[in-house]
Each structure stands twice: as C-alpha cells, then as structure tokens.
Amino acid sequence: MEKSFGLFFFIKKSKSSKAVEHFIYLHITVDGVGCDISTKRKCDPAKWNGDAGRADGKTEAVKSLNSYLDLIQRKVFEARQQLLHHGHPVTAENVKTVFFGKEIQTHKYMLMEVFKKHNDQMAELVGLEYAPGTLERFETAYRHTLSFLQWKYKVDDIDISKLDYEFISEYEFWIKSVRKCNHNSTIKYLTNFRKVINRCVRHGWLLKDPFANFKMTLREVERIALTETELQTLVAQQFPTDRLRVVRDIFLFSCYTGLAYADVKKLKRSEIIIGVDGEQWLVSRRQKTDISARIPLLPAALTIIDRYKDHPQCQGNDVVLPINSNQKMNAYLKEIADVCGINKTLTYHIARHTFATTVTLTNGVPIETVSKMLGHRNLRTTQHYAKILDKKIGEDMKGLREKFK
Template structure:
C-alpha cells in the first residue's frame, strides 16, 4: 500500500539569492494535498541532486546539509505519528504548523471549567448565588474524579469529550458517586453548559451533547402536616439556638420564602397596603422575581419576638438567621424532639407553605405562584400537593350535591 505521507526537499531561488545558490524548501504531501515551508538554509546548486533530493558528494557541506534535512524529515514523521496516536485530524498543513510551532492552542476541559467558575465567583450577588457556584465546583470535582477513575490523567483536551464520555460520566455519577437520578442529571446539565461555551468559542467543531437527551424522574417532596406544624409551634425548647431555628423555620412555613430570602429580608421589604395590612414584598435572590405575600399572624408574631435582638436593632435584617448549614443541622434535633420522622431541611418549609398552608386550604394555585415568586405555573405545580384531607372535603361536597339531586327525584 502506497504511503499517504511524503516529504520532499527542493531548492527555490529568490530575488535576494545569488545566481549560484538557492534556499532549500520542504514540501509535505499528505493524501495528495501539499504544504511547503522554507528551511532557511541555502545550498550551492552545483552540489544539489534533484533526483535524490539531497546534496551529492562527501564534502563537509554536503554531509552537513544532508544531516540537517534528515533531522527535519524525522521530526515531520514524528509529528505524523503523534497525530495518529492521539487520533487527531491529519493534514499536510497540520503537520507543518505543529513542526513550526504554530500548532493551534489545545483547550483543556478542566481549565475551561475553572475559568467559568472563577468568572461566576466574581459575579456572586450580581446574577449568581453561592449555591450555584457550589454546584459547578462540585461538578468539576466529579469530572476530575471521573478522569482519575478512567485513568485519563488530570485533564483532557475538550475535543476529546464525546457522547461516550458523557454517558460514561452519567453512569459513574450514579454507580460510583451514588447520586440519585435527578442529581446526576443536574450535574450533566452543568457539564453541558461548559461544553456549549467551548462550542460557541469554536474550540470544538461538534457539540457532543447534540444526541444527548436528559430525563427527569418525578419525586415526592416532603412537607409538614397541620398537626406537625402545631406540634412544633407549641413545643417549648430549653436550648435558645433550637428555639431560634424553630421560629425561623415556622416563619418560612407561613411565608413561603426560601432560606436565602429570609436571611436578606429587611424592614424595607415589609410594607402596609391601603387596607392597613402588612405584606412582604421582596425580590427572590435566586430569580430576581417579585414575591408578594400577606403577612399572617404567626410570622408577624415571630418578627415582633425578635424586634429587640441585636442583629435586628443593628439593621442587619428583620430576623437573626443562622447559616443554612447550622440551621439544617439543628432542624434534625428539632425533628427528634418533636417526634417528626421526616427529614427536616430549611427548604422543606417552602414545600409546606405551598401544600399545607395554602393549596390544601383552597388558595388558587395562581395566587400561590405569585407568593412564591414563580414566573411559570409549571414551577408552582412541582410544589403543589393535594392532601388527602382536601380530597375528603371535596368528596363530601360532591356527596352532599348527590343527596340534593336524589331528593329532587
């Protein structure tokens, strides 16, 4: 089989060269296509053998020129072999550029990922939250671990990411990292954003996610019942930190505010409408959408309870909220004390507001969505749970209507 690569040396006279000498050029031919470059070395045309493509004779000049040309030839073949080993596109121009040090910059996956995360870090509070950054940092760490798991070293060129890599990473997250299905999908979506950045910048020619389609499994979200809320509200705590975390949790249950939004809540966010009723009007930290919430009796009492707290009087917020990590930790203790078997978290309060406090009491889902600060009704429906007690009440109404119909017969 004929070789696909050939390397030829030839003299080319230029305007600045003397009549008896010429500059030697290298011609690379691969699959019939050529690329040429100057060796920047001159040779006396009388000692050049055009048939053999090298200097004739055994003079010192001839031996020096031939050694020089063989070094170039060997280097070019080495470049060709490296491209073969790395399964990269091969062309005469690519071989020439790599040899001359003009190789196109190779963008590395984790370097791109880190640059993205660094930019996101500088924009915390300006469109991004710490929680979002934490997820991207976690995703980057998972990819590092996956590369080590596959024995691929510390980083790979982004051009090496293909559909097989994506599906392999998905399987690794669920099998080795023990991620739930939806959690793994979220990490893949984070990873997809990084690849789309590379594609938009033309660092890769094809989008490996083109044939990938994520799937989400619906999950049952926990919430507290009226009895559990009453048990928690009436419980006396001897430990001040548990009482504080309980109060903040109940405030979230009866306002629907996310933990981050309660933490930043200020006196300016509490307004009085024309009817003299207090409302919370605040922009959500996550989406910047407006939440409009009537202030119920219990959350208003909690605000009054902490009105003289040093954190509040110093103007840092209307409630002395602890960190999310500490709050979640203390909520586990509160659950044990109250005999609640559910996994209490700060976000479970938001589910409780959407289900137990509002929807189950007949509040229209459109109104619930406005209070939660949702832009789409579909988002509200994720939280919406129709409780058995409401189904029972609705069926009782239906039964009464049926009795009326039967009495008219």
C-alpha cells in the same frame, strides 16, 4: 469526519428599496452549523433560480456569472479537502478560512480553562443577566468537574476533544457514587456542565456533542409537606433549649412565608415594607432565580419577626432572623421532628412546601397568587404542589366512597 456538508447560493436583498440587483451569497453548512460567504457579484431577483442556485438565461453575462459561481463552489470543496488532508476539523468557519487563503489556528481548548472563562464572564453579569444563585451552581459544577478529573484521570485539566459519551457516563457515575448525589441532583449538575459543553460546540471548538445520546430525564419526586396537625404540633411544642426553639421559629417563619433557606438568611429589615393594603409585606429577590417575591405577612410570621428584633445577631447584621448554616439547621430539625413525634425527615425546604400546600393552596389561595409569592418563573413549577393536594383529596375521599357504595 463531518456527518453532513452542504452549500447553496442565495440572494440577500439590499436594504435599499431602489436596488434592482442584489448581492449573491454562498451558505456553507457543516453538521447543521453554517456561515455565509459573499461572492461580490449581483443578480436581478427576477432572473435568479433559487432551486438551482444560479441565474436563468443564455446571455453572455448570465453564463459568465454562473461560471464564476461554479468556480467558487469548486474552491469551497477544495478548501474542505485541504482541511481533511491536514487533519483539521471540518467546520463551516474553517472552510471559509481556507477558502480566503488564511491559516487555520490550531488552538488547544482545555475543559477547565473554558469552564473558568464561562464562570468569570457570568460573574461579571450577576445582577444584570444572572442571579447570584445561578453563578453559585456553576461554581459548584466547576469544582465537581475538577474533582472528577483528578479522581478519574489524575489531571487538573483535559483537552475538550477527548470528551465523549464514555466521559459523560463516567462523570455521572462519579457524582452518584463518590459525591453520593441522588438521580435528580446528578442530572442538575450535568445540566449545568452541559451548558458549558454546548458553548464549545457552538463556537466550533468541539465537533461532536458528547451528550448527543446521553439521556437526562428528571424523575418525578414526591414533595413532602407538613399537615395542618403537624404544623400546629410544631407551634405548640415546648423545647428545653434556646437552640431548638430558635430553629423551630425560623422554620415556622418559612412555613408562613414560603422563603427558602438562602432567602431567609439574607433577609434585611428594610425588606419588610407597608404594602398597598396598608399591611406589612415582605419584598425580597430570590437568590436562586433573582425574581422578586412579594409576600403579605401573616400574623404568625410577624410575631416571629418581633420576637427576634432585639437579638444581637439580628442587630449586628441588620437581618430579620438569627439563622445558622443550612447543615446545622437540618441537623437540628431532625431533633425537633423526634421531639414533636413527626414521622418525616424534616429538612428546611419542607417549610417552603408547607407554605405552598398546607398554608396557602389548601386554604383557597389561587395557584397564580401562590406562584407569585414563591417567586416561580412559571406556573408549571407551582402545579407540582397542586398534585400533592389532589393526592390528599383522593385519599380523603376514599372513606366517603365506601359510605356511598
């Protein structure tokens, strides 16, 4: 049953400035979601009592109008009772439908069917409203949801009316235990899933939000970056195989540009241009956010580009660097860390963190400039990197404090 049901009459002013009287509407609200019904009657705003939702006065015309509004109100309550009697969901739109004497369409909404339609519509808008990376995340969320249904319920789809707090809680457990995802990754998957659920709630297909009491808070994580010493060790290290040498160079390229793996992989030669300062710049749209990143290229990055300009993989695909799959890259980076004596779990994304902190912020590049080069939507995201520097500054000053005691 609905938690709240309310209605009130109001005057909707006509677009015509000459109109003396304006139409009266009834607004119905069920659990915070509303709709309007036109009464087809008009009233002079000067005679309208907004608090009472009726016209003021004792004339026959006023009495007749108020009686008519009373009748409409009774019929709306009757429509609500009909919905309850027949076991239909009580929504503002359903009340309106019964009020006008129409039949309630009892359509069964299935979760994966709704999810697929959402993703199909999103795919049509990639490049217009959504970035390719956004669609990819929702496709992943779709696959995870299907796998969960098969694991937990042994089905390929489920009626959305069966979704509740327990369903979400079990889904969270599955992502963490079966998919082996950490807390923040789990929350990100559930956030995408929740957007599809919100759509069901907004359309009135789902009466209660199963996420209503579910806590979804990201935990603060420490962003790891290479120090200046570790970066120089990586640059100077001689590797016995081309395999490790190429991976090291591609990783360093991201340390000097801030590009994520997906953006380096698709980077075309045509995206290296001459900037306003006459120097070479990299201009590319981030796959994750579809935001343009414009990055002046450092000499070290240009050296790496030049080193691979004749590589068969680069020439054949018109790309800047011969990059492997992210899984292979991360496996090779662990090898590289061992060879270099870097006591950190090296992953490709650490290169982006290194650019933000060690290469730019540490060397005095303003945080606003760094944010633009990283292609962040807002400065708050970039400020996480500034926290890393604050921590390092605090550690560096410990020794100095001891001297001045």
